[in-house]
Amino acid sequence: MANAATAPRKVLIIGGGFAGLECARKLANDDRFEVTLLDRTNHHLFQPLLYQVATASLAAPDIARSIRQILCDAANVTVLMDEVTAISPTEKTVTGRTGGKYAFDYLVLAAGAKTGFFGNDQWEENSLGLKSLADAQDIRRKILSNLERAELTTDEAERGRLMTIAIVGGGPTGVELAGACADLIHRSLKSNFRRIDTAKLRVILIENSPEILEHYAPHQSAYAKERLQKLGVEVRNQTRVTDVRKGELLFLDGSSLKAEAIVWAAGIAANPLTKDLGVETDRAGRVTPNADLSIPGHPDIFVAGDLTNMKDREGKFVPGVAPAATQMGAHIAKLLKEELRLETTRFADRKHDLRPLFKYTDKGMMAIIGKSAAVMKVGDFTMNGFPAWIAWLLIHILFLIGFRNKLSVLIGWAYAYIVNNPEARIIVHPPASAAPQKG
Ligand SMILES: Cc1cc2nc3c(=O)[nH]c(=O)nc-3n(C[C@H](O)[C@H](O)[C@H](O)COP(=O)(O)OP(=O)(O)OC[C@H]3O[C@@H](n4cnc5c(N)ncnc54)[C@H](O)[C@@H]3O)c2cc1C
Known part of the structure; x- marks a missing residue:
């Protein structure tokens, strides 16, 4: 019979994203661990392609897959769909919205x-984010519904507002979304309307900094801007938003912009569960863990992925990207395995001191700029244009989980590319004509 020392350790993972899923996969079928993965959704989401769902190039199932299905062969992993509402580090329990209480020996917070919104949470009401499948579907519904309403109205001012998409934030998400919106509107939907002239549709990318894609090389920021402008995107640098109202943005210089679709891609905040950990967080709510990814004062609680703000063991900043999250998830699994091994040796007392420290391997950054162009930066190496787009395409397909997804994404893309005709354009649940921003 198992005693306390040999009983499987309860590992609770919150979040089936890149970090949590990788941790579960790496612990799969190791019977020293009893793993429970909690996620508020039933799917793992490939966020890098969300913008393609938002702009009707891909359907939602193309970029998501059931977590239960992914982990079905992992006999020691239980997947539960529950939203965690509270963590008690001292009791070593987690509470779910369903009322469930989950005890753990080790916790991995990867939510x-x-x-x-930089402290302006009221702006959320009047803008659309791009973090979940629901967000992407809201944006798509909003854009397509606005075009339908523009085709119906005879009021010129209203038509102008309906035919304007404002995207706030010139990072990769904003740039990719702006390029894809321009492609959709100026190429794909060109011949679809009779009353409105789609050439008059405006896609406006607003960025506070002097450059878009500011983490890329300066020549790449300039290339991205020029490329977007060629696609018909208006790029406004050094433009600070001071208020987001329903259908209107206000700027620091006193000017304003009327846009029925406002997408906010200017910032992220860590999952609020980090507050329950009782450790210091930065302004975005992110935790700086110890170098082994445990949190100060709690060697059995780990954090991973986008809710961290840290440098690795070599002092390299770890960015909020999918490869970093995956590497963190894998690191924690490796650490736990090693820790259990040490417990059976004469080093058992020093198991926490002997933990491996996290090292981040930079896999580079990429951003796609409309159809057939991208920028890529790996260390000091940079590449722009069509070759970077091909590289982007191959890498993203390889990253997608599961053969079904890969094949359907590939076919969908190839089709849309050849005929310039994105298929996922059906509006399900159209908003009433007077519907608020949320679509
Ligand atoms: C639009 C967009 C484009 C991007 N493009 C790229 C790109 O091109 N390349 C790149 O490398 N990175 C990209 N990223 C960033 C990348 O997606 C993230 O860095 C990565 O997803 C972080 O992984 P994670 O595991 O920390 O969190 P996530 O992948 O966000 O997973 C968190 C999981 O936690 C679950 N969860 C949240 N709260 C709770 C709760 N209370 N209870 C239970 N479950 C919960 C969520 O449902 C989710 O499944 C992009 C992100 C976005 C939004």
Whole structure:
């Protein structure tokens, strides 16, 4: 019979995103661990392709897969769909919205981030974020419904507002979304309307900094801007938003912009569960863990992915990207396995001191700029244009989980590319004509 020392350790993972899923996969079928993965949704989401769902190039199932299905062969992993509402580090329990209480020996908090508004949470009401499948579907519904309403109205001012998409934030998400919106509107939907002239549709990308894609090389920021402008996107740098109202943005210089679709891609905030950990967080709510990814004062609680703000063991900043989250999830699994091994040796007392420290391997950054162009940066190496787009395409397909997803994404893309005709354009649940921003 198992005693306390040999009983499987209860590992509770919150979040089936890149970090949590990788941790569960790496612990799969190791019977020294009894793993429970909690997620508020039933799917793992490939966020890098969300913008393609938002702009009708892909359908939602193309970029998501059931977590239960992914882990079905992992006999020691239980997947539960529950939203965690509270963590008690001292009791070593977690509470779910369903009322469930889950005890743990080890906790891995990998619940990701949400759209952040720099303390102006009221702006959320009047804008659309891009963090979940629901968000992407809201944006798509909003854009397509606005075009339908523009085709119906005879009021010129209203038509102008309906035909304007404002995207706040010139990072990769904003740039990719702006390029894809321009492609959708100026190429794909060109011949679909009779009353409105789609050439008059405006996609406006608003960025507070002097450059868009500011983490890329300066020549890449300039390339991205020029490329977007060629696609018909108006790029406004050094433009600070001071208020987001329903259908209207206000700027620091006193000017304003009327846009029925406002997408907020300017910031992220860590999942609010980080507050329950009782450790210091930064302004975005992110935790700086110890170098082994445990949190100060709690060697059995780990954090991983987008809700961290840290440097690795070599002092390299760890960015909020999918490869970093995956590497963190894998690191924690490796650490736990090693820790259990040490417990059976004469080093058992020093198991916490002997933990491996996290090292981040930079896999580079990429952003796609409309159809057939991208920028790529790996260390000092940079690449722009069509070759970077091909590299982006191959890497993203390889990353997608599961053969079904890969094949359907590939076919969908190829089709849309050849005929310039994105298929996922059906509006399900159209908003009433007077519907608020949320679509
Ligand atoms: C639009 C967009 C484009 C991106 N493009 C790229 C890109 O091109 N390349 C790249 O490397 N990275 C990209 N990223 C970033 C990348 O997706 C993230 O860095 C990565 O998803 C972080 O992984 P994570 O595991 O920390 O969190 P996530 O992947 O966000 O997973 C968190 C999980 O936790 C679950 N969860 C949240 N709260 C709770 C709760 N209370 N209870 C239970 N479950 C909960 C969520 O449902 C989710 O499944 C992009 C992100 C976005 C939003």
